[in-house]
Amino acid sequence: MSDYLKNFLRFCIIILIQVLVLNKITLRWWSQPAGFPVFIPYIYPLFILLLPFETPVWLLLLCGFATGLTMDTFMNTAGIHACATVLIAYLRTNVLSALLPKHLSEYPNQSPGVKNMGWVPFLTYCAFLILIHHSIFFTVELWNFSNIGYLLLKIIASTATSLLFILAYLLLFTKQTALKS
Amino acid sequence: MRNFILFVRRFFNLILFLTLEIICFVLIARTNTLQGNALLSSANTIAGIVYQKREDVVYYFGLKRMNDSLINENIRLRIALAQTQGVDTLKDSSVQRKITLDNDTTHIVRFANYVYRNARVVNNSVTSENNYITINRGSNQGIKRHMAVISSTGVVGEVINVSNNFASILSVLNVKRKLSARLKDGTMGSVMWDDGKPDVLILEDIPKELKVYRGDSVFTTSYSFFPPGILIGTVDRMRINKKNNIQVLYLKSATNFRNLQYVYVIENTLLDERRELQDSTKKAK
Structure with missing residues (x-):
């Protein structure tokens, strides 16, 4: 299967999972009296994170913009998702080259994954970019710094939850035999 | 160059x-700026169809609950109907009608003309700062912007975007707008949303001296685009703001936004005229 087709299918699957399943799940970490905000996990930045190593930055940016706008359409947020996603698409190459031992062009036809990066670097990469994505997203959405504790709580809690769901996605949708080797 | x-x-x-x-x-x-753009909202056709398909599947799991809420609403409406029908016209020479509706002192609404349309909710959210609901009725079915939306139990929101067959609604759970409200005795205030918790609303600007009890109902007023007397919520707890001596009431919202399935869209046929008059009065100053 060609790379383009594979990534397009992955885009569709991730968007559908996000829109049809995850948007319906409202989570809270503990119950009502504490007054913790409800939130939903976002796994759609994973599409940007899993594009092949060699993708040029301009293509990453356009992909990020398209993904963000799709999510905005479904969630009525008009540009907030796109703004956060374009930012992580821009930072992705720098983060990857900081985390990998070799130059990015030395990984032909490969995508970032547990298989070729190892668990710790890959999770660092995911966690860092997801954290940035969520920080930007919630800051722009709230647009109000009077309640910084609430904002930070929301960012940290939903980053942690999103990471759990991303792990679940990776374990479900990657070839397990390849992982063991 | x-x-x-x-x-x-x-x-x-x-x-x-x-x-x-x-x-x-x-x-x-x-x-x-609240103008909204129709293209990038879930009222557009593709998002609408995807949500409609999902709703077709999820629909069956909520049938029992919906049945119960519809029966409760029927009872309420029958009681209201009985109050206006059970009038003994032969008892005295003059017609005696004892209608025990809320005492309503505003006159505009007496002449308002409401058209109700039902709609099914195809998408709903409670987690964002501004929550939107998508319904499966659009301009083809006569839905226009700025119409009020209620559920069988209470207020829901306002139509802000319309496409041919879908419409998006800004639900009461938003941080952009306040909603005019009144208590049973007529004290006015404005309701806003305590963000993060989908079943708690806040009623501000209530004087400290006013005795409010737990369980008191809060209704819409005719100042807003809603018909008056629609339940917003019931008082859950009271708190007095020490800084300015104003009472803040925490309401339990009447509508359960988590499992909204059917809503009514209300068209006030005289709303445009009223808006026009109000705007021209403002300009005339």
Whole structure:
């Protein structure tokens, strides 16, 4: 299967999972009296994170913009998702080259994954970019710094939850035999 | 010129990045003025169809609960009907009608003319700062912007975007707008949303001296685009703001936004006329 087709299918699957399943799940970490905000996990930045190593930055940016706008359409947020996603698409190459031992062009036809990066670097990469994505997203959405504790709580809690769901996605949708080797 | 082209080629990625971010912020800023853009909302056809398909599947799991709420609403409506029908016209020479509805002192609404349309909720959210609901009725079915939306138990929101067959509603759970409200004795206030908790609303601007009890109902007023006397919520707890001696009431919202399935869209046929008059009065000053 060609790379383009594979990534397009992955885009569709991730968007559908996000829109049809995850948007319906409202989570809270503990119950009502504490007054913790409800939130939903976002796994759609994973599409940007899993594009092949060699993708040029301009293509990453356009992909990020398209993904963000799709999510905005479904969630009525008009540009907030796109703004956060374009930012992580821009930072992705720098983060990857900081985390990998070799130059990015030395990984032909490969995508970032547990298989070729190892668990710790890959999770660092995911966690860092997801954290940035969520920080930007919630800051722009709230647009109000009077309640910084609430904002930070929301960012940290939903980053942690999103990471759990991303792990679940990776374990479900990657070839397990390849992982063991 | 050559230097300029070299500059563009060197910083192409950065320039593209900045351009895209600027586009995003323009989009965000345009939405925040509440004009709304029809293309980028879940009222557009593709998003609407996807949500409709999902709702077709999820629909069956809520049938039992919906049945119960519809029966409760029927009972309420029958009681209201009985109050206006059970009038003994032969008892005295003059017609005696004892209607025990809320004492309503505003006169505009007496002449308002409401048309109700039902609609099914195909998408719903409670987690964002501004929550939107998508319904499966649009301009083909006569839905227009600024119509009020209620559920069988209480207020839901306002129509803000319409496509041919779908419409998006800004639910009461938003941080953009306040809703005019009154207590049973007529004290007015404004209801806003305590963000984060989908079943708690806040009623502000209530004087400290006013005795409010737990379980008191809060209704809409005719100041807003809602018909008056629609339940917003019931008082759950009271708190007095020490700084300005004003009472803040925490309401339990009447509508359960988590499992909303059917809503009514209300058209006030005289609303346009009223808006026009109010606007021209403002301008005349």
